[in-house]
Amino acid sequence: MWPENTDEKKAPHISMVTSQCRLTLVFFSLAGSGCGLPEIIVFILALVAGTGCSLTSKVLLEMESVGMDGEEKKFEKPLFQTLGMFVGMCAALVMHGLVISFRIPFPGYNHGKAKKKGYSNIDDDDDDEDDTDGPPQIPIWMYFLLIIPSLFDLAATALCMLGLMHVEVSIYQMLRGSAIIFVAILKHFVLRDRLRSFMWIGVFWNCVSIFLVGMTAMFGGDPEGDASSGKRPAYGVCLIMAGAFVQSLQYAFEEKVMSMEVSAPPLLLIGMEGLWGTIVCSCVLYPIAYALPGSDAGNTMENPYDTLAMLQNSEDLRFMFLLYFLSIFFYNMLAVLVTFMLNSVWHAILDNFRPITVWGTDLFIYYLITTSFGEQWTIWSYVQLLGMVVLLYGTAVYNAPNSGSIKLTGGITSCFCTADYSDLEEDFHGETASLTGNNAPVDGGVAPYQSPYQSPFMTPNTLAKRRKAEKEGKIFPKVSKSTRGGSFA
Secondary structure (H helix, E strand, O other), X not given: OOOOOOHHHOOOOHHHHHHHHHHHHHHHHHOOOOOOHHHHHHHHHHHHHHHHHHHHHHHHHHOEEEOOOOOEEEOOOHHHHHHHHHHHXXXXXXXXXXXXXXXXXXXXXXXXXXXXXXXXXXXXXXXXXXXXXXXXXXXXXXXXXXXXXXHHHHHHHHHHHHHHOOOOHHHHHHHHHHHHHHHHHXXXXXXXXXXXXXXXXXXXXXXXXXHHHHHHHHHOOOHHHHHHHOOOHHHHHHHHXXXXXXXXXXXXXXXXXXXXXXXXXXXXXXXXXXHHHHHHHHHHHHHHHHHOEEEEHHHEOOOHHHHHHHHHOOHHHHHHHHHHHHHHHHHHHHHHHHHHHOOHHHHHHHHHHHHHHHHHHHHHHHHHHOOOOOOOOOOOHHHHHHHHHHHHHHHHHHOOOOOOOOOOEOOHHHOOOEOOOHHHHHHHHHHHHHOOOOOOOOOOOOOOOOOOOOOOOOOHHHHHHHHHHHHOOOOOXXXXXXXXXXXXX
């Protein structure tokens, strides 16, 4: 059961949570108008679900139960959590089936028009495309193509789960933001999409934030406590950074295939990646982890039988895993709605709000609920707070000129740098117009499975290509970070 809270550790730093809430309101005001009550509610629910993903993941690693060897130990099962994430994503396949079968209105789906029953007038203009029973079927090869981003997601999540065992969840969440650095390098030097100068400035500030947060992880902990618990913060930082690099490979792959004329609906993308991840994790990774030597029960790297025993012996552990599963499912669904009801930039903003809410909730748990979980405020927390602010600033500079971003106008908030956004603003205004209504392409044609997303890392070069394709009447799918649902972190 949950330990009782100690009164001597009241919340001297809960004021930080209040300041974070004020920062959240500031970002909402920066995002401009156009957000009604439904949009704000969906955004907040997605933020709650995303925060729950990270927190329940860390709590699971810290909870204790009796294993198959009869000893009580921590539930340090990163591979099982990775499997749970993909199983949670598989639930999107059920939603996809319901949406298709019952023609339920959902973002990214166009069900077409039902065929007319009975007789029709002789002079009616028949349009075969309009009189379809629904959208055309997805080609078989599309289902197999989705195994590639699934493998990227699987490797990235497993690496980050291993790293999470060694660092605090707030540090873990911020280090995941380093993906934007690797994405920028890959896009510029591999995909040959030249980044603008202001984007490199944003990347520079993200590097500074990663340095500050990494310092906090390596020097801000308790050396004696880390040694006794087997935690190695520097090792954890390296694993998380490696996971972020693999995630950037996924983003680069997804953007590379955006020129394909066949797209898939968002729920199918999420569900199929979850299905492939579940198959690979169960049939490949788990047998390998069970065969390799390690510190888990039976001297294996991770013993699935010990995992089942620990779940059977702890009701609290089962309940927490259920929360973890539901958080993943609802976050994937709500992230789709956030991008559709607002735009893809809000999905990027959602990801950048999560370090704030994760850290604030972690402090709240430690000081007001139980000291067995959560995170304590230390002198190094001020360095981490500075790193978080720099991370938000660098990402806002990189995402310009979208809503909620920061333009470099030469003032003190722009670090006395300037940039020209005139051509980008024209393109993005046109993009916003093209994503309104029923997600129809610019020229009025209807993509059968038009996904309403664009990559938050999309460069002007890629955007120009897609705009040109749309003007030529081509279906230009937006397979991106937002569509895949992807790793919950």
